[in-house]
Amino acid sequence: MLRRVFPLVRCASQARAASAICSKLPPKFLAPALTRTKMDSKQGPQAVTGHLDMFKMGLDRKTPTSAEIEAELYEVLCNFKDYKIDRESLKLELKFVEDVGLDSLDLVEFVMVLEDHFEIEITDDEADNVHTLQDALDVLFVKMGPED
Incomplete structure (x- = not known):
């Protein structure tokens, strides 16, 4: 300045x-x-989200409902990298490491993709506590404050 x-x-x-x-x-x-802009390099979150970056985020309202947040989370997870995850098999008890097969680096990248997709900031402490789909949903609910 x-x-x-x-x-x-x-x-x-x-x-x-x-x-x-x-x-x-x-x-x-x-x-x-x-x-906040998306990273242009192939090293950043833009490279791991696949086709999600080409489309506008699915949440149009300022305060989405919990069902909308949950649907967007499922969409992000189903399209994350090359993992073949069936949407019908998703349960809130799904563990990212044991059930999906993410390693620790993939889990960090997934949290970064969530930050970019939902346009929120997730602290390191919150990211360390994300082990299941329910944990990720809880973090999103706290950050976005759904209307229900």
Whole structure:
């Protein structure tokens, strides 16, 4: 921000002065808020979601119902990487490691895909507690606060 407003700021005292001036500027002159974008590299979550990135997220309302969140979670899991998971076989007791066959890295990638798909932040502590489909659903319910 300072470099945009004052490109010739060279030292700390000038930076403090410029910062003081910038804090008094009206909002229309401030830099736009940072937005979260999907990663463009093949290393990131975009590479593991498959065709889900090509479509708009299925939740249209600001506060979705718990059934909508559950349906979207099932859709993300069924289309995750190359795992062949039948939607009819999904139960809330389904364990990602034992039943689906995800390893620890895949589980981390799955949590990242959930973050991107649902546009939420999942902390490391919350991610460590995701072992079953019910655990993932509980985290999503807490983060999104479904209307029911």
